[in-house]
Amino acid sequence: DPKIIQKPKYLVAVTGSEKILICEQYLGHNAMYWYRQSAKKPLEFMFSYSYQKLMDNQTASSRFQPQSSKKNHLDLQITALKPDDSATYFCASSQEGANERLFFGHGTKLSVL
Amino acid sequence: AQSVTQPDARVTVSEGASLQLRCKYSYFGTPYLFWYVQYPRQGLQLLLKYYPGDPVVQGVNGFEAEFSKSNSSFHLRKASVHWSDWAVYFCAVSMGGADRLTFGKGTQLIIQP
Numbered sequence: 001d002p003k004i005i006q007k008p009k010y011l012v013a014v015t016g017s018e019k020i021l022i023c024e025q026y027l028g029h030n031a032m033y034w035y036r037q038s039a040k041k042p043l044e045f046m047f048s049y050s051y052q053k054l055m056d057n058q059t060a061s062s063r064f065q066p067q068s069s070k071k072n073h074l075d076l077q078i079t080a081l082k083p084d085d086s087a088t089y090f091c092a093s094s095q096e097g098a099n100e101r102l103f104f105g106h107g108t109k110l111s112v113l
Numbered sequence: 114a115q116s117v118t119q120p121d122a123r124v125t126v127s128e129g130a131s132l133q134l135r136c137k138y139s140y141f142g143t144p145y146l147f148w149y150v151q152y153p154r155q156g157l158q159l160l161l162k163y164y165p166g167d168p169v170v171q172g173v174n175g176f177e178a179e180f181s182k183s184n185s186s187f188h189l190r191k192a193s194v195h196w197s198d199w200a201v202y203f204c205a206v207s208m209g210g211a212d213r214l215t216f217g218k219g220t221q222l223i224i225q226p
Contacts, residue, residue, distance in 0.1 A: 004156070033213075042117075043157075043203060043216040056213055090156055102149075102214070104156030 003027045004105035006091050011110045013081050020067075021076040021108045023091030031055075031094045032074040033102070034066060038087035049074055050096075081112045115140040117204050117217035125223040126194055134189040134220050136178075136204030146187040147205040147214065148178055157203060163187060164209075174198070196224045 007022040025032060034046040048056040052068040063085075065077045078085060088107040095101075116139045126132050138144055146163040161172025168180040178189045187204060201221050205214040 035216075042218040045213040045215070048213060058213065092156075101159045101162070102157070104158070106154070106156050 002106065004091060004093060004103055006089075006105035006108050008108060009106065011108055013110065013112050015081060015083060015112060017081050018077070018079045019081065019110070021078070021089050021091075021110070023074050023076070023105060025072050025074075025091070025093040025103070025105075027093055027103060028072075029093035029095050029103070030071070031096060032068070032072075033092040033094075034074065034076050035090045035092060035104075036087045037090060037107070043090070046076075047074075078110075083112045086110055086112045115144070115206050115208070115215050117206050117215055119202075119204055119217035119220050121220050122218065123221045123223065125225060127225045128196055129193050132189075132191040132194045132198075132222070134202050134204075134222070136187045136189065136217060138185055138187060138204070138206045140185075140206055140208075142208070143182075145207045145209045146178075146180060147207070148172065148176070148187075148189050149203045149205060149216075151201045151203065151219070153200070160189070160202075194222075194224055196226070198222060199224045 004025045031050045033048045037043045046059045047066045063079045067075045088109045090107045091105040092102045118137045143165050148160040149157040151157045161170050163170045163180050171177050201219045203219045204217040207214050
């Protein structure tokens with residue numbers, strides 16, 4: 001059974017729209033992350049949260065907003081979608097910091113038309 | 114800024130043959146180094162990690178990696194590959210603590226029968 005659940009698996013959106021990517025982890029971890037994997041770039045770190053607090057943000061655009069309603073949830077809201085936002089978005093978690101073992105979800109593949 | 118280079122986008126080996134996947138890093142100081150594997154349609158999984166100490170690190174499924182400070186490298190090796198090793202392999206570097214991981218572009222490993 002997957003311990004990190006990402007919904008949906010596939011998502012198609014039109015330019016200018018808004019979407020929310022869901023992530024829930026059932027590993028009891030305190031830290032959660034978002035990474036992005038696109039065809040043109042390596043796997044890129046976006047955000048890290050620890051105990052529901054933002055720890056690190058490497059995403060320049062404010063169109064990307066993480067939301068943590070519960071300790072084991074870290075959703076990603078993306079507004080004003082652009083075709084360049086097309087990528088697979090991976091949620092991950094770890095017990096403490098990033099240098100503990102990261103566990104990744106299966107990803108949400110977003111296509112913006 | 115730290116960076117990781119995986120010079121080979123794709124490596125093809127015969128089943129049963131030995132394997133080396135290359136990873137070079139750029140970093141000031143002593144890095145923490147990782148190899149992650151991504152099987153088809155799955156999220157990334159940790160293979161092994163290096164913390165300052167013994168330069169040869171053993172991982173799961175017969176994989177090992179060797180840290181070389183003089184060469185700024187952290188190559189992944191396996192004595193005999195199996196068809197189930199068909200996957201994308203990512204090298205990553207971190208400063209330690211809560212610092213984020215920086216990933217390379219990945220190497221696609223293809224196994225020939």
